[in-house]
Amino acid sequence: MRLPSPRRIALFGMTSAVAVVSAGLAIGENRPSLNFYGVSGLMDMPSGESQADGMLTVTSAHFGPISRTTLSFQITPRLGASFRYLGVRNWDDFRPSIWDVYYDRSFDLRYQVLKEGRYVPAVTVGFQDFVGTGVLSGEYIAATKNLNDRIKVTAGLGWGRLGSYGDIGSPFGPRPAIDAGKGGKPSFDQWFRGPAAPFAGVEWAVNDRWSIKAEYSSDDYTNEAGVRRTFERKSPLNFGIEYQAYDSLRLGAYYMYGSELGVSLQFVMNPKQRPMGGVGGPAPTPVKVRPSPTSDPDAWSPEWVAQEGAREQLIQNLNKWLEKDGIVVEAMGYDGRTAQVRIRNTRYDAEAQAIGRVARAMTAVMPASIENFEVVPLVRGMPASKVTVRRTDIEALEFTPGAADAMRARTTVSNPGAPMANLAYDPELYPKLSWSLGPYNRIRLFDQRDPFKMDVGLRFAARYEIAPGLVLAGSATKKIAGNLDEPPPDIPTGLQPVRSDVDVYDAKADPALESLTVAKYGYLGNDVYARVTAGYLERMFAGVSGELLWKPVDSKFALGAEVNYVAQRDTDGGLGFGEYDYKVATGHISAYYNFAPGFHAQVDVGRYLAGDIGATLAIDREFSNGWRVGAFATKTNVSEADFGSGSFDKGIKLEIPFAWGTGQPTRKKATTIIRPFGRDGGQKVEVDGRLYDSVRDYHASGLDDQWGRFWK
Incomplete structure (x- = not known):
């Protein structure tokens, strides 16, 4: 025509x-x-x-x-x-x-x-x-x-x-x-x-x-x-x-x-490019090269191992070197040739950079007889992996062209294994109380009546670390202004309102107890990690959550299992449960796979909060600077009529590291989930500290993504 x-x-x-x-x-x-x-x-x-x-x-x-x-x-x-x-x-x-x-x-x-x-x-x-x-x-x-x-x-x-x-x-x-x-x-x-x-x-x-x-x-x-x-x-x-x-x-x-x-x-x-250029922060500790054994044989003597108080003194000295980096040495063990330190990284979003800073500081503190440095990063008090570097390589490669690649080729990343026989924690670190009072915002995007709604207010949060891997934590909020209490159109479904009533919680829960939990994390051996969390898990549900994760440090594949038994909380943000009188057991078997550099897939199969049974597929692209952009979709046995608008749950997830925008080292991130509809089918319990995202950045593939910052 x-x-x-x-x-x-x-x-x-x-x-x-x-x-x-x-x-x-x-x-x-x-x-x-x-x-x-x-x-x-x-x-x-x-x-x-x-x-x-x-x-x-x-x-x-x-x-x-x-x-x-x-x-x-x-x-x-x-x-x-x-x-x-x-x-x-x-x-x-x-x-x-x-x-x-x-x-x-x-x-x-x-x-x-x-x-x-x-x-x-x-x-x-x-x-x-x-x-x-x-x-x-x-x-x-x-x-x-x-x-x-x-x-x-x-x-x-x-x-x-x-x-x-x-x-x-x-x-x-x-x-x-x-x-x-x-x-x-x-x-x-x-x-x-x-x-x-x-x-x-x-x-x-x-x-x-x-x-x-x-x-x-x-x-x-x-x-x-x-x-x-x-x-x-x-x-x-x-x-x-x-x-x-x-x-x-x-x-x-x-x-x-x-x-x-x-x-x-x-x-x-462009997530690949930082608007402020590189990440700033204090200069790294220069590598201190040992004297040769012939010029100073006493420095190489292993007799110091038997000295009383040596461990406490080494931990204290190492923490002085690392204080400016926001890294804390929690425990140390050693013999005549090897020293193992267990560290907490509170600042660097690049885990490889934290490992590099610790290794540099160890060259300045550890006696000359120590040749092997074992750095065990702790996540929520739980050992995530063990990174072993030779001191000789650190001394030789600091100013060598291609030093990062050369150092990675000589570095071993393995599972945490058993602690060294004489490893001991710093007794002054536990128990420890920390708290904060600051602003918060809660955003809801693209509901059926308004593209943007937001509440702002104050959040009080506290954390009491009882022992390594055992923590009591909670938070409460007081709204100052906002419009989240303006509800979207009432579109009834055939399901328990496990998420669609969130606007009721926004309207009535002020002030509100967001969460109050006790959690235990641990490494069980044989590449298995564990978590148990109990209490007021999130704004809408309280109960008990347990999780196991099998994740070899050098594998792109991982398997996990989670079981929860929860009750729906009252909408006033208090301690009660009588308003809904709803209890449910949920759980999932999860498979994780890093199928290409920077691409991660997760499949969850199991039972969701509304009692529906199905599966969720999530695919994320992650950049070396910590940006994550992903999409997910969940299909369960809920009919379209019962689910309501949208037919099934789906959405987009954005995770932006603060360091990308500020140019200063920090582990803080901003996370936004965009759902076309806030419906009840395919919904999971919101639990802080799930295991896969907690440990994987300290495994081989996670460290490799940012190994270029080892010497930074």
């Missing part, structure tokens, strides 16, 4: 403009910009480009009554994913409904099948809103070619809503009506079916900061402009101008569909 004349003229005009402007410009490649859907593209139309590997972007785009906020992540150099929150105002002005503003959530996937070459364009296949209600659903094939370092052109073919204007027929058959149900399900039978329509556009980078865009859109806005009449779509042409204010911020202004003005903000973050 030939395009109607006005559309053909529009496409021809854009192509002609490209040819005229491109004359005299150098050959090169433009940086991909983002469209109103938060993916690489023009305005409403996508392009064939991909963002740089690992790039995380956030866009906020608005025109007329339509607003879209999108979080996108470039999972691999070719594969990208997006989560989007849509708001359409004036939804019920013409056609009555329950909505004043219609809100919807959607997920996208994009895969770049061809990288751009000298003669070949970049080509991407995309699935827009592929698991949702279908409001934004569409598929596309888009190709983009840089004509020079200033001009790029895009052309493509769209289906679904991207095939709703100026279609050329249905090359792969009719598109069945979508059966959205409760949403959240892939619509496989719709993909690339129904009318297909072409789209095209051009982007001209006037200079390093300003660019101009024009596009021909294949989206008819059938529902928004047609059925709902939220705006008038007069033309398929869109025009825009964008300004690169900073490397991380791009602003845009647009004229959309012949009738509406639009604006956008594009935020770009």
Whole structure:
């Protein structure tokens, strides 16, 4: 089917403009910009480009009554994913409904099948809103070619809503009506079916900061402009101008569909690059080289081992060297050739850096006869691994080119094993009380009535370490301001409200006891770790939780098992349980696998808080500086009708280390979980200190990821 004349003229005009402007410009490649859907593209139309590997972007785009906020992540150099929150105002002005503003959530996937070459364009296949209600659903094939370092052109073919204007027929058959149900399900039978329509556009980078865009859109806005009449779509042409204010911020202004003005903000973050450069902090202790045995034979004598009080003095001296690094030596054992120290790292987010600092300090403190340093990091008082380095290697390699790799080749990482026969803890460390009083915030994103809600207030937290691996801890909060007590729409389900009543807790629990637990952690031998936690585990549940983890230090694979018996707490944040009178036993068998450098997968199979049975798959990408971006999905035996909106639990998890943003060493992290819907199916107990994430950073693969900071 030939395009109607006005559309053909529009496409021809854009192509002609490209040819005229491109004359005299150098050959090169433009940086991909983002469209109103938060993916690489023009305005409403996508392009064939991909963002740089690992790039995380956030866009906020608005025109007329339509607003879209999108979080996108470039999972691999070719594969990208997006989560989007849509708001359409004036939804019920013409056609009555329950909505004043219609809100919807959607997920996208994009895969770049061809990288751009000298003669070949970049080509991407995309699935827009592929698991949702279908409001934004569409598929596309888009190709983009840089004509020079200033001009790029895009052309493509769209289906679904991207095939709703100026279609050329249905090359792969009719598109069945979508059966959205409760949403959240892939619509496989719709993909690339129904009318297909072409789209095209051009982007001209006037200079390093300003660019101009024009596009021909294949989206008819059938529902928004047609059925709902939220705006008038007069033309398929869109025009825009964008300004690169900073490397991380791009602003845009647009004229959309012949009738509406639009604006956008594009935020770009690269987890691989620290905004403050490297991580600061105190300089490391210089390596102290021993005198030769012939020049000072007394220094090499092992007779010091039998001296009374030697251990206490060595621990004290070593702690003086490490105080500036936030590292505490808790225990020490030794013989004439080997010294083992058990340490607590309270500051460095790079575990290899903490190990390196301890090894340097040991060269300054330990007698010359000690050749082997065994560093055992303690996590929650539990030994996580044993890192063995030779003192001779530390002395020889400090200033050698390629020192980090050379040192790793000579370092052994093994399981903690049994403590040395004469290992003893510093008696002054236990018991120990610590507490804090500071601000807190609790955020809820993208519920059915509001994209952003938050409470702020004060949190009191205390921790009493009774003995190594045995701790009593708790926290309480007092709200100062916020709007989390404004509930989302009441959408009843057939399940116990184990999470959907969280807004009731937000409204009534003030002040509130968040948690109060006693926990015991330990290494049982044979690569097995254990945890038992009892008390008020979280805001909504109290009870007992037990966990075992089998994790060899040099293995990419681990197995775990967890059992919980809990009762649902009253909504006032106090000590009672009578309001719900609900008790449940839950538990999971978990498998963990590091299937590629920086990629982790976890599968949990078992029983969840609402009594439902099923499995959860979570996949994370972790960067060497501690950033983690992941996605998860849970499917249980709960029906769509009982689960409610979304059909099954799924979401996105972000974990950002403070050191990445501040440039100062700290182990603190900010964690955010984004769920399209806060429903009751597929929910687990929130327990602090689960074992896999506690120990794995001190195992071989975790240390390898940041071994470059051993000498820092």
